[in-house]
Structure formats: C-alpha cells, structure tokens
Amino acid sequence: DTGVSQDPRHKITKRGQNVTFRCDPISEHNRLYWYRQTLGQGPEFLTYFQNEAQLEKSRLLSDRFSAERPKGSFSTLEIQRTEQGDSAMYLCASSPGTGHGYTFGSGTRLTVV
Amino acid sequence: EDQVTQSPEALRLQEGESSSLNCSYTVSGLRGLFWYRQDPGKGPEFLFTLYSAGEEKEKERLKATLTKKESFLHITAPKPEDSATYLCAVLSNNNDMRFGAGTRLTVKP
Numbered sequence: 001d002t003g004v005s006q007d008p009r010h011k012i013t014k015r016g017q018n019v020t021f022r023c024d025p026i027s028e029h030n031r032l033y034w035y036r037q038t039l040g041q042g043p044e045f046l047t048y049f050q051n052e053a054q055l056e057k058s059r060l061l062s063d064r065f066s067a068e069r070p071k072g073s074f075s076t077l078e079i080q081r082t083e084q085g086d087s088a089m090y091l092c093a094s095s096p097g098t099g100h101g102y103t104f105g106s107g108t109r110l111t112v113v
Numbered sequence: 114e115d116q117v118t119q120s121p122e123a124l125r126l127q128e129g130e131s132s133s134l135n136c137s138y139t140v141s142g143l144r145g146l147f148w149y150r151q152d153p154g155k156g157p158e159f160l161f162t163l164y165s166a167g168e169e170k171e172k173e174r175l176k177a178t179l180t181k182k183e184s185f186l187h188i189t190a191p192k193p194e195d196s197a198t199y200l201c202a203v204l205s206n207n208n209d210m211r212f213g214a215g216t217r218l219t220v221k222p
Contacts, residue, residue, distance in 0.1 A: 033210075041214050043157065043212045045210065048208075098208060099164075099204065101147055102210065
C-alpha cells in the first residue's frame with residue numbers, strides 16, 4: 001500500500017465553477033477525514049466517514065460542499081459555485097479507528113481565480 | 114470550545130542547539146494528543162500520540178511529553194533536516210481532531 005493518494009495535486013478554477021477532488025485511503029483504514037488548510041494555519045476539520053457513513057460535518061462545510069464515500073472505499077469532495085475564499089489546500093487522511101494517528105495524503109491545492 | 118495554542122510561531126536554531134516547542138490545550142475530555150511534522154507542500158506526517166499526563170515518547174532527536182494542560186516537543190541536537198512545521202493536535206470526546214497553527218522550525222547548519 002502506498003499510503004493515502006489524492007488527485008489532482010493542483011487545481012486552478014474560475015470563480016463559480018464546480019470542482020471535485022478524489023481521495024484513496026489506506027485500504028485497511030475504515031475512517032476517512034477531510035481537512036482544509038490555509039497558509040500559516042493548521043488543518044481545519046471538514047468532515048469524516050466511518051466506512052460509507054458520513055458521521056460528522058463541520059460548521060465550515062457550507063451547503064456548497066458535499067462529500068461522499070461510496071462503498072466505504074475512495075472518497076470525493078465536491079465544491080459547487082467556488083468562491084475565492086475556497087482557495088486552500090484540501091487534505092485527506094485515514095486511520096484504522098478512533099485514537100490512532102492519521103495518515104495524510106499530500107493534498108489538493110485549490111486556487112480560485 | 115476545544116482550543117490548541119502552539120508557541121513559538123517560528124523558531125530558528127543553529128545545528129546542535131537543543132530547544133522545546135510548546136502546545137497548550139483546553140479540551141472536553143482528552144482522548145489523545147498528537148504531534149505531526151509537515152514539510153512545505155506536503156500533508157502532515159504522524160510522529161507521536163500521547164494519551165495521559167506523564168507519558169513520554171521518543172523518536173530519534175525528538176521527545177514528546179504531556180501534562181494535563183500542555184505538551185512539549187523537545188528537539189535534541191537538531192540537524193538541518195529537522196526543519197519543518199511541527200503541528201500539535203488534540204482528540205476530544207467529540208471525535209474531532211483539532212490542530213494548532215504549528216511552529217515553523219528552521220535549523221541552520
């Protein structure tokens with residue numbers, strides 16, 4: 001297993017467009033997390049899944065954001081009608097259960113112009 | 114509300130000059146305190162988990178300690194390759210891992 005993979009690594013989009021990011025977690029991990037990180041700040045929690053169930057969503061996750069994890073495998077994060085304030089690094093992480101350290105991917109850097 | 118505060122924001126050391134990074138926290142029911150290392154343009158890399166006050170973990174030149182209100186990451190005789198941002202995070206009963214803003218460490222040869 002090569003760890004957590006995220007695609008694409010970079011995305012530049014025009015304001016108002018929709019974007020979708022993909023995350024492939026470590027196969028044995030049943031928990032998958034999405035975080036957002038801006039320059040000089042720590043990662044901010046967005047949402048997490050246990051298997052295919054989305055168990056928690058942050059207040060940061062407006063109705064323009066939606067995440068799925070079909071069949072408890074890979075996950076997608078979609079942002080509709082992007083705004084300049086959405087520009088950030090979007091990080092995906094997975095873990096084998098609660099209380100364990102997370103394994104993060106390298107992130108998708110989104111730039112909204 | 115759970116809070117994590119890291120200090121200093123940035124730290125510049127000479128190679129071999131030992132120092133400590135601080136992570137202060139307030140949380141409703143600590144389930145674990147985590148340290149990560151993050152290199153520019155990459156995701157955080159897990160270093161340690163501490164579960165209870167008095168616990169210590171070591172890895173090469175790094176040693177993490179935990180009290181009821183704070184954690185320290187001690188760096189002994191650092192090398193330039195230790196330069197990175199070090200992030201502290203707490204996991205509470207809410208199952209929400211909350212991160213601090215990090216300490217940017219630069220080690221000069």
